[in-house]
Amino acid sequence: MDINKDIDTKKVIGSKAEGYRNFPMVPRVVFGKDSFNQLGDILLPKRKHSDAPFIFLVDEVFEGTDVAARIPVIFNDQIIFVSAEEEPKTTQVDALVQRIENDHSELPSGIVGIGGGTLLDLAKAVSIMLTNNGGSAAYQGWDLVQKPSIYHVGIPTISGTGAEVSRTTVLMGPDKKLGINSDYTTFDQVVLDPNLTQGVSKEQWFYTGMDCFIHCIESLNGTYLNAFSQSYGEKALDLCKEVYLGDLTSEESRDKLMMASWHGGMSIAYSQVGVAHAMSYGLGYLLGVKHGIGNCLVFQHLEEFYPKGVQLFNQMKEKQGIILPKSICAELSDADYDTMIEVAMGMEPLWENALGKSWRSMITPEKLKAIYQKI
Amino acid sequence: MDINKDIDTKKVIGSKAEGYRNFPMVPRVVFGKDSFNQLGDILLPKRKHSDAPFIFLVDEVFEGTDVAARIPVIFNDQIIFVSAEEEPKTTQVDALVQRIENDHSELPSGIVGIGGGTLLDLAKAVSIMLTNNGGSAAYQGWDLVQKPSIYHVGIPTISGTGAEVSRTTVLMGPDKKLGINSDYTTFDQVVLDPNLTQGVSKEQWFYTGMDCFIHCIESLNGTYLNAFSQSYGEKALDLCKEVYLGDLTSEESRDKLMMASWHGGMSIAYSQVGVAHAMSYGLGYLLGVKHGIGNCLVFQHLEEFYPKGVQLFNQMKEKQGIILPKSICAELSDADYDTMIEVAMGMEPLWENALGKSWRSMITPEKLKAIYQKI
Numbered sequence: 001m002d003i004n005k006d007i008d009t010k011k012v013i014g015s016k017a018e019g020y021r022n023f024p025m026v027p028r029v030v031f032g033k034d035s036f037n038q039l040g041d042i043l044l045p046k047r048k049h050s051d052a053p054f055i056f057l058v059d060e061v062f063e064g065t066d067v068a069a070r071i072p073v074i075f076n077d078q079i080i081f082v083s084a085e086e087e088p089k090t091t092q093v094d095a096l097v098q099r100i101e102n103d104h105s106e107l108p109s110g111i112v113g114i115g116g117g118t119l120l121d122l123a124k125a126v127s128i129m130l131t132n133n134g135g136s137a138a139y140q141g142w143d144l145v146q147k148p149s150i151y152h153v154g155i156p157t158i159s160g161t162g163a164e165v166s167r168t169t170v171l172m173g174p175d176k177k178l179g180i181n182s183d184y185t186t187f188d189q190v191v192l193d194p195n196l197t198q199g200v201s202k203e204q205w206f207y208t209g210m211d212c213f214i215h216c217i218e219s220l221n222g223t224y225l226n227a228f229s230q231s232y233g234e235k236a237l238d239l240c241k242e243v244y245l246g247d248l249t250s251e252e253s254r255d256k257l258m259m260a261s262w263h264g265g266m267s268i269a270y271s272q273v274g275v276a277h278a279m280s281y282g283l284g285y286l287l288g289v290k291h292g293i294g295n296c297l298v299f300q301h302l303e304e305f306y307p308k309g310v311q312l313f314n315q316m317k318e319k320q321g322i323i324l325p326k327s328i329c330a331e332l333s334d335a336d337y338d339t340m341i342e343v344a345m346g347m348e349p350l351w352e353n354a355l356g357k358s359w360r361s362m363i364t365p366e367k368l369k370a371i372y373q374k375i
Numbered sequence: 376m377d378i379n380k381d382i383d384t385k386k387v388i389g390s391k392a393e394g395y396r397n398f399p400m401v402p403r404v405v406f407g408k409d410s411f412n413q414l415g416d417i418l419l420p421k422r423k424h425s426d427a428p429f430i431f432l433v434d435e436v437f438e439g440t441d442v443a444a445r446i447p448v449i450f451n452d453q454i455i456f457v458s459a460e461e462e463p464k465t466t467q468v469d470a471l472v473q474r475i476e477n478d479h480s481e482l483p484s485g486i487v488g489i490g491g492g493t494l495l496d497l498a499k500a501v502s503i504m505l506t507n508n509g510g511s512a513a514y515q516g517w518d519l520v521q522k523p524s525i526y527h528v529g530i531p532t533i534s535g536t537g538a539e540v541s542r543t544t545v546l547m548g549p550d551k552k553l554g555i556n557s558d559y560t561t562f563d564q565v566v567l568d569p570n571l572t573q574g575v576s577k578e579q580w581f582y583t584g585m586d587c588f589i590h591c592i593e594s595l596n597g598t599y600l601n602a603f604s605q606s607y608g609e610k611a612l613d614l615c616k617e618v619y620l621g622d623l624t625s626e627e628s629r630d631k632l633m634m635a636s637w638h639g640g641m642s643i644a645y646s647q648v649g650v651a652h653a654m655s656y657g658l659g660y661l662l663g664v665k666h667g668i669g670n671c672l673v674f675q676h677l678e679e680f681y682p683k684g685v686q687l688f689n690q691m692k693e694k695q696g697i698i699l700p701k702s703i704c705a706e707l708s709d710a711d712y713d714t715m716i717e718v719a720m721g722m723e724p725l726w727e728n729a730l731g732k733s734w735r736s737m738i739t740p741e742k743l744k745a746i747y748q749k750i
Binding site: 019020021022023024025026027028029030031032035037038041042189192194226227228231232234235238239252255256258259262263269270 | 394395396397398399400401402403404405406407410412413416417564567569601602603606607609610613614627630631633634637638644645
């Protein structure tokens with residue numbers, strides 16, 4: 001889960017005068033093995049007319065596969081394959097919107113994102129930008145979207161990010177990495193088909209699942225928690241334990257990790273992340289380390305803050321035979337360290353959530369540097 | 376939870392050709408102590424104009440209380456206090472719709488139900504019948520509602536039924552007790568304010584909470600379960616254990632039971648109840664025993680089917696000092712027993728869920744009679 005999504009919760013929780021967030025939930029969800037086959041039936045009543053296509057944004061790993069062949073393309077629907085190698089950008093969103101507007105005389109009936117967090121976030125952003133003027137960078141922030149997005153559907157093919165239920169789409173902009181946090185961001189429909197996650201590599205499966213796990217540890221140990229987020233976070237955590245420490249069949253494991261991601265995503269409604277996300281953000285900013293693995297690299301050294309969580313993490317890592325890269329920070333200069341530390345310490349709500357209002361008395365640049373040096 | 380709601384799931388799960396249900400979730404939820412105070416702000420953008428009122432259907436126990444005083448009534452909004460002594464009826468729904476149509480020249484902006492399962496179900500039904508022709512009895516069944524209901528908000532003041540998240544409203548009709556099961560039934564907005572449950576009597580708190588607990592036991596031990604419903608059911612069950620067996624503060628207990636009800640309600644998406652609900656339905660049909668207590672009266676004698684569940688139930692009952700009424704069936708005639716047995720055995724999907732397809736080889740009238748005689 002991206003940090004920007006989580007900062008969003010602070011806005012409401014830190015300021016009770018505004019009240020609790022009126023959280024937008026995904027209004028339609030179907031869960032089941034091969035439920036992907038129902039997509040055609042689900043989209044049919046949402047088709048405005050034959051000139052208003054559905055646009056399918058699909059992770060390019062599916063090009064030429066059975067999954068791509070099963071996408072219910074009719075009329076002038078369009079499949080656009082997109083690489084998920086890099087995190088999504090505002091320029092990429094704007095280019096996709098331009099392409100769709102050039103290719104079709106009518107506003108699409110809807111956008112369908114099929115892939116991991118990157119594809120889901122792109123689908124959300126494109127659906128917003130098809131009805132809102134200007135470039136997507138102008139909407140990075142909180143509640144800046146004025147007009148409802150077009151109908152959009154999320155179909156995760158890897159579990160853990162929670163992007164399928166969140167109200168943000170995190171984009172790398174020209175001058176900041178920040179989410180478009182808006183009630184219009186949430187998907188109108190989600191299809192949860194555990195069979196779609198069958199082709200994920202073991203490493204990616206672990207890192208993305210740990211995104212969910214680490215978020216749960218941080219939010220459950222945070223000071224912002226309430227009973228709503230706690231109940232979802234606890235269930236997501238239990239499911240992660242079953243998946244990474246239990247002895248499930250592959251099928252059970254896929255089912256349960258998909259639900260862990262779902263509940264983990266829901267748990268952000270009224271919670272916040274903490275130390276791992278703050279420090280991982282520094283790592284990502286300086287070195288471009290991707291979110292899932294970045295969290296793991298940091299989290300393994302946070303025994304001081306999350307003793308039980310780190311113990312569990314190490315057990316999971318061992319049981320799954322995952323070996324994390326080492327010496328990531330070995331060659332860095334003092335200036336590099338300063339940059340990472342500055343970015344990390346700028347994430348005030350995360351530190352406050354993790355350590356309380358007096359966090360500045362406990363967190364020093366030296367302390368963070370010592371942790372980064374271990375990575 | 377009412378049996379009719381649960382039968383609904385069979386339709387989809389028992390018949391994979393139709394696919395998995397595309398489950399409608401409540402699209403907006405706010406959770407928090409005194410979040411009820413945000414209701415005015417929530418309703419404001421939903422007001423069509425000053426002649427289109429909000430109608431508040433409120434449990435009459437709140438008449439003259441602080442809760443009633445805090446209802447954000449403006450313009451020609453109307454508060455209608457309703458008794459929850461009896462379960463809701465189709466005639467009651469039709470009379471409420473008639474009254475609202477007589478009192479206002481315009482279709483209301485929305486309906487707000489404030490109370491337990493009865494008030495929530497009435498609010499759902501009235502919101503449907505304001506846009507659909509004829510009497511409500513004509514819509515008892517599955518997916519018979521043709522037109523979208525008007526905007527409707529659910530605000531539970533007692534936790535356990537799951538009515539706040541379900542897609543049914545269970546009504547006693549002229550010739551059957553059956554839900555209006557429809558995607559238009561689900562609330563558009565739910566406000567979860569644990570402080571609203573402060574005034575509930577200990578007995579009612581126990582019986583309604585046990586509605587949630589027993590549903591979880593039945594669905595988790597059933598043959599229809601999938602990972603989606605399982606994860607919600609397990610969390611609801613864990614929360615029930617904390618509430619009824621743990622040593623929580625009153626505040627924690629209210630928070631957690633409200634979340635148990637929420638997750639328990641969500642768990643019905645792809646699950647089904649079992650033996651207790653089937654037999655409780657017989658008891659309710661013959662003797663008018665209300666749903667929550669009826670489930671308890673039956674469940675205590677179901678060790679054979681749910682050994683661990685009954686053990687837990689007895690622990691909870693003892694810890695909470697609840698004494699269930701006895702000899703309910705002492706004066707019944709053979710014909711009375713036959714009636715209850717016939718009603719109970721007619722609930723085929725529940726037996727199939729509980730015991731598998733060959734349930735008829737295990738359940739005989741004599742067996743059920745022996746159980747009823749203990750009640």
